[in-house]
Amino acid sequence: MEDIRRPDGMERITTPELADAFIAEQIKALQAQVGERKVLLALSGGVDSSVVAALLIKAIGKQLVCVHVNHGLLRKGEPEQVIEVFRNQMDANLIYVDATDRFLDLLAGVSDPEEKRHIIGEEFINVFADEARKLEGVDFLAQGTIWPDILESENGIKAHHNAGGLPEDIADRFELVEPVRILFKDEVRMVGKQLGLPENMVERQPFPGPGLGVRCPGAITRERLEAVRESDAILREEFAKNGLEGKVWQYFTVVPDFKSTGIKDGKRTFDWPCIIRAINTTDVMEVTAEHLPAELIDHLVKRITTEVPGINRVLYDYTPKPPATVEYE
Ligand code: XMP
Numbered sequence: 001m002e003d004i005r006r007p008d009g010m011e012r013i014t015t016p017e018l019a020d021a022f023i024a025e026q027i028k029a030l031q032a033q034v035g036e037r038k039v040l041l042a043l044s045g046g047v048d049s050s051v052v053a054a055l056l057i058k059a060i061g062k063q064l065v066c067v068h069v070n071h072g073l074l075r076k077g078e079p080e081q082v083i084e085v086f087r088n089q090m091d092a093n094l095i096y097v098d099a100t101d102r103f104l105d106l107l108a109g110v111s112d113p114e115e116k117r118h119i120i121g122e123e124f125i126n127v128f129a130d131e132a133r134k135l136e137g138v139d140f141l142a143q144g145t146i147w148p149d150i151l152e153s154e155n156g157i158k159a160h161h162n163a164g165g166l167p168e169d170i171a172d173r174f175e176l177v178e179p180v181r182i183l184f185k186d187e188v189r190m191v192g193k194q195l196g197l198p199e200n201m202v203e204r205q206p207f208p209g210p211g212l213g214v215r216c217p218g219a220i221t222r223e224r225l226e227a228v229r230e231s232d233a234i235l236r237e238e239f240a241k242n243g244l245e246g247k248v249w250q251y252f253t254v255v256p257d258f259k260s261t262g263i264k265d266g267k268r269t270f271d272w273p274c275i276i277r278a279i280n281t282t283d284v285m286e287v288t289a290e291h292l293p294a295e296l297i298d299h300l301v302k303r304i305t306t307e308v309p310g311i312n313r314v315l316y317d318y319t320p321k322p323p324a325t326v327e328y329e
Pocket of ligand 1 (some may be wrong): 327
């Protein structure tokens with residue numbers, strides 16, 4: 001992938017100066033393309049959409065309308081960070097939609113992994129389309145498409161996530177704006193840093209679209225989902241404290257849908273286990289488990305079993321891919 005020339009044969013962005021030059025060029029191009037009109041963006045808080053938002057805010061300010069949909073399956077603190085960074089610090093025009101109940105009601109009792117993914121994906125589009133229909137005079141839809149997405153869709157590996165998923169009445173209304181489409185991921189991160197986005201936002205680990213939903217296997221309940229969210233927050237905090245953030249490719253917790261017997265304060269408990277997964281990879285096709293220091297595992301066991309309601313046991317998943325996948329669903 002490294003050797004493929006991008007459309008304009010551009011130089012690889014490897015320094016802050018080159019990132020600054022890209023930003024200046026893009027701002028001019030975006031201003032010329034958009035003029036006085038408005039742009040809509042689904043802002044998830046992931047690296048690509050955040051960088052697109054920051055670029056557009058610099059270029060056209062409040063003519064950008066960001067919609068952040070909280071499907072209730074985000075990690076602890078994520079929606080708050082999106083609001084803090086974009087609305088409070090960057091003064092963006094941000095619509096925040098808390099659609100937690102809408103998603104969790106639809107997902108109640110659904111245990112099939114593919115059906116869960118389908119419901120989450122479809123409802124995301126419904127919520128975003130509902131917001132888009134309420135807006136008047138918006139001519140453009142911005143997207144965080146990056147260069148590997150283009151290569152993969154050209155090679156037939158996966159369809160690139162363009163406006164294709166949107167209902168026709170919405171998709172037909174918009175012209176696409178894709179300001180980072182010629183960048184590789186490391187370049188997007190460098191541009192994000194130069195745009196002033198927080199380090200933990202531009203360097204963050206991959207997070208699947210269906211979010212914590214795939215880490216709460218089987219039918220999602222609010223209680224078990226909270227146990228996933230709280231244990232994930234503890235894991236991330238400990239990785240950061242121990243200098244592992246940015247060194248381990250991906251790490252998270254899973255709370256499976258079975259209970260086992262335990263003991264707390266002299267009384268019998270019957271609670272869920274929490275599984276820790278920490279992996280390294282270069283291409284995601286093959287993955288190895290990270291071997292965490294024993295003291296850190298001991299500390300995580302202690303914190304998770306004492307601080308997370310409903311957990312009485314911690315397990316550590318050592319399985320590579322193959323035979324296991326990274327996520328549990
Ligand atoms: P698997 O479980 O397939 O995961 O070994 C490989 C990588 O892909 C991420 N992943 C997803 N990312 N939408 C995404 O955007 C998804 O539906 C999805 N499923 C898995 C996973 O977190 C891992 O990094």
